[in-house]
Amino acid sequence: xxxxxVRSHLQTLSCALPSVLAIxxxxxxxxxxxxxxxxxxxxxxxxxxxxWTGGVVPxxxxxxxxxxxxxxxQQLSYTVTCSSSPSTGxxxxxxxxxxxxxxGNAYLLTNLELVMRVGTSSIASGRLTLIDGVMATITPDAxxxxxxxxxxxxxxxxxxxxxxxxxxxxxxxxxxGTLVVQNGGDLVGGPMFIGAQPPSGGSGIAAVSGAGxxxxxxxxxxxxxxxxxxxxxxxxxxxxTTGDLGTRSGVLGTVNVDGAGSRWTSSxxxxxxxxxxxxxNITGNGRVQGATASAGFIQGSSGAIVINSNGELITQGxxxxxxxxxxxxxxxxxxxxxxxxxxxxxxxxxxxxVDGAGSRWMCSQRVSVGAGTGTGTLAITGGxxxxxxxxxxxxxxxxxxxxxxxxxSVWSMSGNLAVGGDVDLLQNGGTGTITIGAGGTLxxxxxxxxxxxxxELNGGTLxxSxxxxxxxxxxxxxxxxxxLHADVLEFGFQNEGATLAPGLTIGxxxxxxxxxxxxxxxxxxxxxxxxxxxxxxxVDVVETAFLGGTLNLRFRNDIVPSPNQSYVVLDSAxxxxxxxxxxxxGRLAVPGRGSFLVSYGAGSTFDExxxxxxxxxxxxxxxxxxxxxxxxxxxxxxxxxxxxAPNADFxxxxxxxxxDLFDFLAAFFAGC
Numbered sequence: 182x183x184x185x186x187v188r189s190h191l192q193t194l195s196c197a198l199p200s201v202l203a204i205x206x207x208x209x210x211x212x213x214x215x216x217x218x219x220x221x222x223x224x225x226x227x228x229x230x231x232x233w234t235g236g237v238v239p240x241x242x243x244x245x246x247x248x249x250x251x252x253x254x255q256q257l258s259y260t261v262t263c264s265s266s267p268s269t270g271x272x273x274x275x276x277x278x279x280x281x282x283x284x285g286n287a288y289l290l291t292n293l294e295l296v297m298r299v300g301t302s303s304i305a306s307g308r309l310t311l312i313d314g315v316m317a318t319i320t321p322d323a324x325x326x327x328x329x330x331x332x333x334x335x336x337x338x339x340x341x342x343x344x345x346x347x348x349x350x351x352x353x354x355x356x357x358g359t360l361v362v363q364n365g366g367d368l369v370g371g372p373m374f375i376g377a378q379p380p381s382g383g384s385g386i387a388a389v390s391g392a393g394x395x396x397x398x399x400x401x402x403x404x405x406x407x408x409x410x411x412x413x414x415x416x417x418x419x420x421x422t423t424g425d426l427g428t429r430s431g432v433l434g435t436v437n438v439d440g441a442g443s444r445w446t447s448s449x450x451x452x453x454x455x456x457x458x459x460x461x462n463i464t465g466n467g468r469v470q471g472a473t474a475s476a477g478f479i480q481g482s483s484g485a486i487v488i489n490s491n492g493e494l495i496t497q498g499x500x501x502x503x504x505x506x507x508x509x510x511x512x513x514x515x516x517x518x519x520x521x522x523x524x525x526x527x528x529x530x531x532x533x534x535v536d537g538a539g540s541r542w543m544c545s546q547r548v549s550v551g552a553g554t555g556t557g558t559l560a561i562t563g564g565x566x567x568x569x570x571x572x573x574x575x576x577x578x579x580x581x582x583x584x585x586x587x588x589x590s591v592w593s594m595s596g597n598l599a600v601g602g603d604v605d606l607l608q609n610g611g612t613g614t615i616t617i618g619a620g621g622t623l624x625x626x627x628x629x630x631x632x633x634x635x636x637e638l639n640g641g642t643l644x645x646s647x648x649x650x651x652x653x654x655x656x657x658x659x660x661x662x663x664x665l666h667a668d669v670l671e672f673g674f675q676n677e678g679a680t681l682a683p684g685l686t687i688g689x690x691x692x693x694x695x696x697x698x699x700x701x702x703x704x705x706x707x708x709x710x711x712x713x714x715x716x717x718x719x720v721d722v723v724e725t726a727f728l729g730g731t732l733n734l735r736f737r738n739d740i741v742p743s744p745n746q747s748y749v750v751l752d753s754a755x756x757x758x759x760x761x762x763x764x765x766x767g768r769l770a771v772p773g774r775g776s777f778l779v780s781y782g783a784g785s786t787f788d789e790x791x792x793x794x795x796x797x798x799x800x801x802x803x804x805x806x807x808x809x810x811x812x813x814x815x816x817x818x819x820x821x822x823x824x825x826a827p828n829a830d831f832x833x834x835x836x837x838x839x840x841d842l843f844d845f846l847a848a849f850f851a852g853c
């Protein structure tokens with residue numbers, strides 16, 4: 182089905198056609214009756230017989246030929262003007278440079294097969310420019326060939342005030358062909374092939390440039406049989422029913438969409454690398470919109486999509502990178518991709534990079550990396566954001582890899598994330614790995630780790646309502662560094678060097694198994710009041726808590742706990758070991774706010790299976806939290822200050838600077 186724009190123009194044409202035919206007194210010519218050559222090399226009126234060989238103006242069944250150039254160094258250039266509405270079977274431009282000024286009239290082309298051929302001479306390139314009027318065919322099956330003979334370049338320009346309606350267009354038919362729609366010109370027709378025929382010195386280039394310039398066609402094929410390129414810029418607009426780039430093995434098809442207001446809208450699929458090679462570049466606020474989009478569609482193909490400088494790729498369905506052919510997509514410079522589903526590496530390898538602040542891939546449904554049996558790779562860097570309802574890695578037998586790094590880089594899901602399998606299908610899959618680097622964030626509701634699934638925290642933030650190992654074995658959660666927020670961990674685990682911080686603000690973490698905190702790891706407890714899990718953090722360990730590393734305390738507001746209040750911040754079946762920075766019955770400072778007595782394990786005056794904070798002291802100068810203000814506090818603060826340690830932010834303004842030093846000294850010399 183044609184786009185609305187096509188249908189409206191063709192309906193207008195069909196309504197006007199009977200009256201045009203009646204005025205011309207013609208029927209539907211199946212072939213040319215005669216070839217009539219233009220003879221006036223200085224140009225002139227189309228309707229004057231003296232300007233044509235034999236003194237006869239071509240009629241509805243004839244072919245109008247413009248081919249007077251005989252010397253490549255002296256190409257003839259002239260303007261032919263219409264004073265009324267002409268009709269011929271077709272138009273052929275050999276090696277001349279012709280401007281056809283329709284002067285507000287309509288030119289009807291009546292042949293049912295071939296209505297125009299531009300570029301048939303090897304002496305000089307054929308050039309035809311249409312201005313100020315309408316040229317129309319009587320059927321969308323009629324062909325326009327640009328670059329109509331081997332080694333014979335052809336150029337067709339539809340410019341100021343001109344419309345070409347109804348034809349199927351082949352750009353680069355036998356020789357090199359160029360189509361330009363500019364200055365508010367319109368082309369509305371049937372299928373378009375840019376780079377149309379098998380190699381014979383041909384190639385195809387089309388450009389739609391400027392606000393008000395439009396090309397509306399049915400199936401759009403770029404790089405059909407030879408190299409093809411379509412440039413849409415400066416507010417130009419293209420509409421099609423489908424779009425295929427690189428539709429022959431080894432042939433490259435390229436579409437460039439650049440500039441504010443520049444648009445390509447397909448009511449069907451956009452395939453970048455259909456059976457050949459495809460490249461689509463969307464830049465400078467340009468936009469491409471389709472029902473679906475793919476890079477690397479058929480086996481043996483390859484496709485590359487680049488969206489940069491606030492460009493946009495919008496699909497109503499799937500955005501597939503690496504379907505049966507190899508696919509890549511780079512989203513940078515504040516660009517946006519919006520789709521229902523995102524699939525990377527279905528059968529062939531697929532790679533997606535989303536990089537830079539403001540760069541986004543927004544999926545209303547699922548992002549699947551290693552979506553089938555292929556290898557999928559997703560990198561989120563430089564502050565970019567990927568957002569989806571759910572996520573999967575290696576859901577079948579493929580390989581899925583995701584890396585998230587740099588401040589502000591996020592993959593967030595409102596629903597579940599399955600790594601190395603599929604939650605909905607309840608099946609084990611391939612190998613899935615997520616690495617969260619410094620500054621990166623992975624956030625999901627529930628995370629499922631299958632036997633070959635790994636989520637590695639290495640400097641960023643991991644947040645989930647729950648994390649589970651499916652089928653009981655194999656799934657891995659290496660915690661090298663960074664921050665872990667989780668409500669429930671449905672397995673025991675070892676914390677190598679990360680910070681376990683219940684809740685994104687205040688929260689409650691349950692660990693169904695052992696918790697092992699190694700020397701480089703930390704447990705961070707935030708406090709805002711006296712209700713556990715609501716106003717202060719708490720961790721429940723169903724089995725044994727093996728303590729090590731550090732215990733860090735933070736206040737989220739201006740609370741001053743009562744010395745008589747106690748806080749259970751960790752509960753377990755058994756406690757083994759001790760924190761490296763505070764022994765049981767020792768004091769631990771809340772920098773700039775005071776200190777608590779910390780009790781746990783053997784010798785605790787509370788339940789020895791719990792970590793309890795009590796006996797709060799508001800003496801802020803007791804930096805070491807040992808219950809005394811002395812030189813050790815001074816030295817400990819200086820050590821933290823020059824190391825830019827987080828606890829050196831004495832005044833809690835989120836900056837470590839000289840003001841922290843001055844505030845500490847004021848408290849120190851005041852004695853508390």
